[in-house]
Amino acid sequence: MVDILGGIVQAFQLIFAGDVTLYGIVCRTLLFSGVAVLLAALWGTPIAMVLALKHFRGKAIVKTFFNSLIGIPTVVLGLILYLVFSKSGPLGFLGLLYTPAAIILGEAILVTPILISITITAIEAVDPEVLLLAKTLGASDSQASMAVLKEALNGFLLGNIASFNRAIAELGVALLVGGNIVGLTDVLTTAISRYTQRGELDFAIALGILLLVIVFAINLLIIAARKVKIIFELWRSPQ
Amino acid sequence: MTLIAELKDVTKVLGATKVLDNVNLQINKGEILALLGPNGSGKTTLLKILAFLETPTFGEVKFQGGTVHAKNAELFRMxxxxxxxxxxxxxxxxxxxxxxGLKLRRLAENEIRGRVKEALMLVKLEGFERRSARKLSGGEQQRVAIARAxxxxxxxxxLDEPTANLDPKNVAIVEEVIAAINRGRGITIVLATHNMFQAEKLPQRVALINNGQIKEVGETSDVFGKLSRNLASFAAIDNTFKGIASDTGSGTTVVDVGNNVKVEVTTQQRGEISFFVSPQDIILSKSAIASSARNVFKGKIVAISDSGSLVKLTVDVGQPFVVQITKRSFVEMGLNLNAEVYLAFKASSVQVL
Amino acid sequence: MQTWQKLLLVAVLSTILFVSSALVYFHHFVKRRLIISTTTSLYDTGLLDIIEKNYEASHNVDVNIISVGTGMAIQHAQNGDADVILVHSPSMEQTFLEQGYGENRKIFAYNFFTIVGPTADPAGISGRPVKEALHCIVNYGRNLTDQSGQTKIWVSRSDNSGTHLKEQALWQAAGYNYTSVSTEPWFACVGSGMGDTLNVANQKSAYTLSDLGSYLTFRRGNAASLSALITEEQELLNVYSVMAVRSSVSGNQSVHEQVNYEDAMSFIKYLVSPETQQMITDYGKETCGQSLFFGAVQPLTTNSPHPVVDWIKSYAFFDGSECPPQYRNGYPELYP
Structure with a gap:
């Protein structure tokens, strides 16, 4: 364990040499997490809209349910999903276990609660009169909901980025339903775990550095998210 | 005269309260109709039903000959x-x-640009296009909102209380715009207000509304003339008082409105009368000032409502008077709740109804 | 229809589209998959990477290796989630075969477990037989001045892996009850793979049981102060077998019918072929200075070297055979 420094040096050599295996893992990670967040946003946005804008019995319970799911340990979800996707499980006939599709679906499920919660907060923060305003200016019900969603754009972006952050940094789901298969379903976190196990610490460190860089960049994005809308405005400004 | 909209036996229940109670109202094409009533009388709900933002619990809404219901409200909202x-x-x-709203109507970009410019010109906000709407002053915001409509x-x-909380300069602009588009474009306007002056000035007809019921509908002059008693029953309207007028012995008339408050007025009527004092006509000061005003009262501030550039104060002098001052004078005078102040207004400022 | 309903519809449709395109992609455009569930000790040494590469070069199939403990590998096979399993726990393998989940077992490699520990060897176990060595470790642990649980003398994987099962058997043979000895303050349970366990042992200057391959690989990657203190004893023999998952399991038909039996058998044949066997024996000679594994096929056919072959037979044979006839299914060439 005295050779940490040497490991770090080798890690940087790998990073700057553009090692194919290394960047293959990075690309896979970004792709899986990206598609997962896209799917989660597709499911989560309408649910968040209902929970934020409609009134119905048991709404508080549903919201609490999603809020408490935010903290679900990824291994627990991974285990549940393994049992679901396993050939002997209810969705086993699909044969998706140990494929990228399983990781993407799993991560999408993992981040859906966090996406929903943040989007709800963002929509609820919008002045409720905006909905009426859009309607009286001639918007249909759907156009009016879209107007509200647009007002909540910052929070919505924040929710997406936070979801991406969680997806990229999780281990349990990718390991248990992805199987950490070299070149197919290994992502940054599972690959770090593999190379640490094998004692190939330079590779593990290089992957760890890249993961940290990505997570750090995402957090910078969160800060910048507030400004994104302003840029949008300038770009689409009429005159 | 053709009707543009008609409410038949409209009742609106929100929770446990009847916000509107069996309202029947006909709106003529091209007119300005004022809904006059105190806060909470149901004016806003009535407007929302006419805007098809809410559907009545019972009753029928007709618009340009068609019947409006929840299913087709989207089309009527246009x-x-x-x-x-x-x-x-x-x-x-x-x-x-x-x-x-223009984009929703799928207008061409250059036509939209032209019409936005024209609308801004009308509300005297030329060149405001690129300003951030939420960062405008209260008066400017109200004018942009009107331009947007x-x-x-x-x-x-x-229009729901289009000039409430505005300073006189903005009030003048807004009222001018309302008059102009009604005359120039023949647009029918329904405006809700609790300001009697406005109700008397702009509209051809006035509907008195209280507790969710239409009490009187008629020509402005009729309502403000013959039906004064009904109007006066709206005790909730700011600065409306009822009392017995009597001679002072020195040629003027004094009305005792109770609780030791006697107001001098310029009328020859005697007996029970109602009158109204515009909040803008009342001068507020921290000490008794020598002036020609016949009515001077000492009282305590019992309520403050801050609305943009204007501050509305309720002063209890035995009876509650509402006074409007600018935010700036409010700050400069260092006023706060329970502060002792003096009110002064001329006998000629009192409007006998 | 309201916005959220439209959006939800879009979401459901795109999910269906996603899943179905994934299905179409994986079933029609990708090479056949052969999923191998393997014990970590084989995987972490990197041996399987080379076998995979060579096998894929000569066969039109995509080999996917999932690295888990022997227990989980067998669970995978039972669930129909793997086509081939590589394991090293004869007792579990026998149960597995008896339950009818697998067939055509072949012993393809062996090596020795080793008890590794701090080079200073404070318990003085070096050179002793395993039973004695465990006695020394227990005595040393029980006589420690620090009984707070901070100082650990023995690190156990405790993950139900083949290595863990072996460890339990060794404690048993030495006359200890594993369940009670594992609760003593000097006894650490890691619950993780061999690499992690070696890391912990290294950090704590403690003893542990490791397969030789993992230990040598670990020593290569880390400036480790751990030494292999006891090795090459009958009790420490470690035997790796391969089994195909049965594609027809009574009462569990639908689960197993998707099992890729043909490629599984082709892989098993490849694994026991002389070339691959030689490759296994040579693996690690360059990087670690010694073999990590020894091919088991030739020793078992030629009955040499002694006494290792006898050890293998007594340890890993069932009814005098590596795969009794009732667990075979065709492929007579595998069992000459």
């Missing part, structure tokens, strides 16, 4: 638009706010 009491904006530029050229325009 033909009627409402300006809310509290100016609400999309978090975007003035241009985008005003252009929103009139740019749509809907046959029916609904």
């Amino acid at each position: 033909r009627s638009t409402m300006v809310f009491q509290k100016a609400t904006f999309f978090d975007a530029s003035v241009y985008k706010n005003i252009a929103y 009139i740019v749509l050229n809907t046959p029916l325009l609904l």
